[in-house]
Amino acid sequence: MRYEGCWRKVIMATIEQILNECVERLRKGATVEQCLASFPEQASELEPLLKAVVSLNQFSALRPRAEFKAQVRTQALMALRRKTARKQHSWLGGFMWRRTWATVAVGILALVAVGGGAVAASANTLPGHPLYAVKTTVERAQLALTASAVGKAKLLVRFADKRVQEIGSVVKEGRGDEVDELSIAMVRDLERLKETIREPISPDRAISDAGKAVTAAATAQSAVLQPSPDTITPVPPPSSGVGVLAGPSAEGQKAEAHNGDEKDQGDVSEARDVAEVRQRLSAEAQKQLRYLEELLEEADEKDQPAIRRAIERAASAYEQAAKEGD
């Protein structure tokens, strides 16, 4: 009896190993028949197991929804950046913010001195053009150099609009295969808009982003960063956050340092700014969706699925961004 038990264990171990061997071979493209031919003594026991393995292998065909994947990507990247910025801040302390701002100031002067030719030339480019990277780098730089959360929110609405217009342009140029990438970029801008509204922007993070942006822009030979009205506001040393809804605005912080009346004025101004962003978002959502609907009607049949996906993404992303502002 004892020996029988031992034999059973040995046989089971063999079957488990053989099965695993076959799992690996099937994964590499072998057929069930080829595996069975390699293990004729175990063929009768193996065959039904390998048929189940074939079903299991088809599981690798499962893919997540593209919008979901893009959405999580933005969230994960934001999570990483938040932590990286925090870590850098804890290492560098209060001294470095001054030094970084000095770098930013020198960088801006250098960029202005170089001239705005590349930037101007890149303004109307589309994906695939050599200067398109300059265009997106300048956008990132504008965003990083914009200190107030409201200013960032307005810029992101504008960038999302640009992506929608670019979708129209690539379709008209017969390059419908670019539509998905552009619509995902648009969703990313609106996701960042949500984050901007939701999360306070720490001053040291704004400085760090500005430094990186200037370096990137200089590398791309893209001079003259066209600042938004909110751009390059001197940022105070690290203290509390600056958010559209979650914390006091830069203006609100100044007011707090003076007296209660001025603080009230700051709050009113902030509320007005938020209302303005919401209003603009709502107007742009309608306008851009109408534009995409019209584009869908005119587009070739082959481009229509991608445009439909872009419409779904845009509708959902604008709606989510508007909800965040409520």
Added chain:
Amino acid sequence: MPAGSVLSGEGCQVQDEQRIVSRAQGGDEAAFSMLYEDNFDKVYRFMTLRMRDRTEAEDMTQQVFVKAFEALPTFQWRGAPFASWLFRIARNQVIDWQRKYGKRATSSLEEVTAPSAENLEDRVQDKLAVEQVVAASRHLTPAQRDVLGLRFGAEMSIAETARIMGKNEGAIKALQHSAINAVRRVLAQGNHGDD
């Protein structure tokens, strides 16, 4: 590993991966993208097999990636691939969910499936196969589902699966055998429903 995977393979690519992780820890977006693209679909498939519901699988996948990349700056390289660390987070996430909510009814299998094939006929076949596998996984133990999720969802090797589950390779092969046998029985009976 899928074709074109940046981090596929062994040996010197471990060093590449270490470098990529280090760059991502410094906030490099390109390095972040490599880690993200290489692992996202695998974690999603693992979660689909474990949760058996698309909404839950998406929710858990999202939590895993946000949590993992929040923790990345403090991640210390100890020789194991990045995916091992990521899937340990994923597995712990599932265990926490089970502790919190226990067994909960899941929604329709229609919700689970989104196969990638271009051709309609292939897509229907893929969809059926995915539905069958997910339905059959209801009859497995959590450990068996972990093994199938890691081996067939995440396409991990036996060694990687053993590392993530904290077991030896022999135990993983035994679990794999019993799990495949259970799936075979369920598929043969055509019994894909709930217990």
